[in-house]
Amino acid sequence: MNLFEITHLTKVYRDRTVLSIDKLYLERERIYAVLGPNGAGKSTLLRILNLLVEPDSGDIKFVDGQLLKQGHKSYDMARRMCMVFQRPLMFSTSVYNNVAYGLRLRKLPHREIERRVSEAIDFVGMQDFINYPATKLSGGEMQRVALARALVLRPEVLLLDEPTANLDPHSVQVIEEIVRKHHQQFGTSVIMVTHNLFQAKRMADEVILLVGGEVVEKSNAEDFFNNPSNERSKAFLDGTMVY
Amino acid sequence: MDAIQFLIQQQSEIIEIVLLSLLVSGSATIISALIGIPLGAWIGLNNFVGKGLLLRIVYTLMALPPVLAGLVVYLILSRSGPLGELEWLFTPSAMVIAQCLLVTPIITGLSAAAIASKEGIIYDHARSLGATRMQAVWTVISESRTGIIAGIMTGFGRAFAEVGAVMLVGGNIRHYTRVLTTAIILETRQGNFEMGVALGVILLILSFIVSSIVLLNAKDFNLGEV
Amino acid sequence: MMRINKLPLVLMLIVALMVGLVPATMAAEKVESTMTLATTTSTQDSGLLDYLIPIFEKEYKTTVKVIAVGSGQAMEMGKKGDADVLLVHSRAAEDAFMAGKFGSVRKDVMYNQFLIVGPKSDPAKIKGMTDVKAAFKKIATAKKKFVSRGDNSGTHTKELSIWTALKVTPAGRWYVESGQGMGDTLMMANEMNAYTLTDEATYLSWQKKTGLKEMVRGDKLLLNPYGVIAVNPAKYPKIHNKAAMAFVEFMTGSKGQALIGEFGKEKYGKALFTPSAK
Numbered sequence A: 001m002n003l004f005e006i007t008h009l010t011k012v013y014r015d016r017t018v019l020s021i022d023k024l025y026l027e028r029e030r031i032y033a034v035l036g037p038n039g040a041g042k043s044t045l046l047r048i049l050n051l052l053v054e055p056d057s058g059d060i061k062f063v064d065g066q067l068l069k070q071g072h073k074s075y076d077m078a079r080r081m082c083m084v085f086q087r088p089l090m091f092s093t094s095v096y097n098n099v100a101y102g103l104r105l106r107k108l109p110h111r112e113i114e115r116r117v118s119e120a121i122d123f124v125g126m127q128d129f130i131n132y133p134a135t136k137l138s139g140g141e142m143q144r145v146a147l148a149r150a151l152v153l154r155p156e157v158l159l160l161d162e163p164t165a166n167l168d169p170h171s172v173q174v175i176e177e178i179v180r181k182h183h184q185q186f187g188t189s190v191i192m193v194t195h196n197l198f199q200a201k202r203m204a205d206e207v208i209l210l211v212g213g214e215v216v217e218k219s220n221a222e223d224f225f226n227n228p229s230n231e232r233s234k235a236f237l238d239g240t241m242v243y
Numbered sequence B: 001m002d003a004i005q006f007l008i009q010q011q012s013e014i015i016e017i018v019l020l021s022l023l024v025s026g027s028a029t030i031i032s033a034l035i036g037i038p039l040g041a042w043i044g045l046n047n048f049v050g051k052g053l054l055l056r057i058v059y060t061l062m063a064l065p066p067v068l069a070g071l072v073v074y075l076i077l078s079r080s081g082p083l084g085e086l087e088w089l090f091t092p093s094a095m096v097i098a099q100c101l102l103v104t105p106i107i108t109g110l111s112a113a114a115i116a117s118k119e120g121i122i123y124d125h126a127r128s129l130g131a132t133r134m135q136a137v138w139t140v141i142s143e144s145r146t147g148i149i150a151g152i153m154t155g156f157g158r159a160f161a162e163v164g165a166v167m168l169v170g171g172n173i174r175h176y177t178r179v180l181t182t183a184i185i186l187e188t189r190q191g192n193f194e195m196g197v198a199l200g201v202i203l204l205i206l207s208f209i210v211s212s213i214v215l216l217n218a219k220d221f222n223l224g225e226v
Numbered sequence C: 001m002m003r004i005n006k007l008p009l010v011l012m013l014i015v016a017l018m019v020g021l022v023p024a025t026m027a028a029e030k031v032e033s034t035m036t037l038a039t040t041t042s043t044q045d046s047g048l049l050d051y052l053i054p055i056f057e058k059e060y061k062t063t064v065k066v067i068a069v070g071s072g073q074a075m076e077m078g079k080k081g082d083a084d085v086l087l088v089h090s091r092a093a094e095d096a097f098m099a100g101k102f103g104s105v106r107k108d109v110m111y112n113q114f115l116i117v118g119p120k121s122d123p124a125k126i127k128g129m130t131d132v133k134a135a136f137k138k139i140a141t142a143k144k145k146f147v148s149r150g151d152n153s154g155t156h157t158k159e160l161s162i163w164t165a166l167k168v169t170p171a172g173r174w175y176v177e178s179g180q181g182m183g184d185t186l187m188m189a190n191e192m193n194a195y196t197l198t199d200e201a202t203y204l205s206w207q208k209k210t211g212l213k214e215m216v217r218g219d220k221l222l223l224n225p226y227g228v229i230a231v232n233p234a235k236y237p238k239i240h241n242k243a244a245m246a247f248v249e250f251m252t253g254s255k256g257q258a259l260i261g262e263f264g265k266e267k268y269g270k271a272l273f274t275p276s277a278k
């Protein structure tokens, strides 16, 4: 069973097609890096997968069911994935309450919430901040809390939208470590949008290159970086390497 | 000095006036919040045709002159008006209604602004973490609470300090509809300036106490459950 | 023991109840438990109502809601049926009110005086005059400062009627319209060393604060008659007409008239209002 089977997906903003994917299949228990220039439609793709944005057409199959079919959305399935945004928003309450948010929505027993929240906070190494007001944390710490807030829900897929942009190198390393550890321990599938080619190299099993809303290349990470078959991939790699 | 002696002599009447002021403006603020917060949330969360116009109307009504609000309520509640049957003119209820007219736009407008400023990003986070539409809306409202509370306090301040509307529809009836502001007018008209100032100081102290209580509780709420 | 002790207690209770009931049953006729009186600010601000109303309330076992507003607003309240009884001083408007069948009864109650007051220096030299028109003429000719209420109040109407009788249209830097109540206008006149027309009651109660001096009094034109009007129940059946009629009776009856004649003697050494019911 595939993780996602995306077919005939389009999204139009004000007469401009910003996403047009005829067919894209993603496998389970992989780490995907989604690359592409600004405005390529990377965030839009992730948001559509999380049902935060409605596409103009297209169906999406998710593992064992239909996430999106002819405009009909399955929010139950969307609950099996979780997104972490580039600029994480902390609810203005404690770290604990932030992480407990999703579990409380799911009306889990108090005890279990307590247990899972402290587990998740330990997992991201934020145990010393458990009662700290989340909005007062540094950017790197916030992103760790945002990860804990997502991981506590035990998602099958983690959707990461440039999770380490704007972070210092140490924080980047910490975040990457958390994601990798979770992936290894629980087999979580990861789809990660990134601008950082080195990060993609470090993390990804597979790379998807999106340009102008279209999938230009989807291939094994090693192949992509070492001998890109596609001219546009080459140009992208060369062009970006200059930075 | 005279004023202080007078305050002490008139203690029970002043307490009565203070309580009525708090009751009228407090009720008006609560009712306005019950209307204004959901309405503001609705405006802040949705995009629809005429939203800009609606917002402009709300902002205009935020500057509604109290006397005009009073006059409108007067004409409606007058025995010869459409709701004359209720016999509510010159009662505390009429004062509450008139103040609601002043406070509701303020709470609506400021709530809408507070919510709209954070709407998209909070809503997406909540949905992504598994919130239903209603739960996400509630999260947005609860995350905008600083702005909403500021709106409520601004509204209460306006109600508590206004005189034009309550004078007109309440009538400043002793032991019945006399509140701090109308008492100040009466004292001033009678030449008791010191007394007017003394009552004004009481009004300010009460405003300070009320906002302190609200803000302290808001801080607790800050770390409460989602 | 118990039975002996209880008997006097019960007796006392019965007596107490009867004593309590007597005044209630003796009280004049039964009226509505509440009533709205619309009146001008002068009656409230002078303290007259605080003095009269509790006596009336006690006698008739009713509660009076006093709404003190401008004359014009008080009459408007009567026309809309929002007041049960009016105590106002605006004769022409009162007559029009009656002619329009808005009131069922109108009676004279009392009058007070208007005075011209002004600064001690008396720049227009009018002190002691008794002819108000002549005094106004002198002020206007000399272009000495005069503060007018300018608010369509009873006092303002009276002032305008005098200018009209003189065929003078007051205008210019010397003529200031305050747009405020009597007390504020007196304060303003004092600050500006100006003359103004005032009712005696307000003048007396503000005298200490202003330092203005009495200049002209005694002209018949300066009488300020108050009338009491019961709003017509035929127009608004919900009106508390019994209480309103009781108030008219009280104010114009011997007791009310005597009370009015006494009011102010203690504080100012003279009565502020002269009873005038026929």
Ligand SMILES: Nc1ncnc2c1ncn2[C@@H]1O[C@H](COP(=O)(O)OP(=O)(O)O)[C@@H](O)[C@H]1O
Pocket: A013, A014, A018, A036, A037, A038, A039, A040, A041, A042, A043, A044, A045
């Ligand atoms: N809500 C929106 N309204 C209008 N245009 C949008 C909206 N969101 C995204 N876009 C447009 O869609 C295109 C793709 O955006 P996005 O997916 O954010 O790109 P990326 O994440 O790859 O930088 C951009 O041109 C952007 O301007």
Ligand SMILES: [Mg+2]
Pocket: A042, A043, A044, A161
């Ligand atoms: Mg993006």
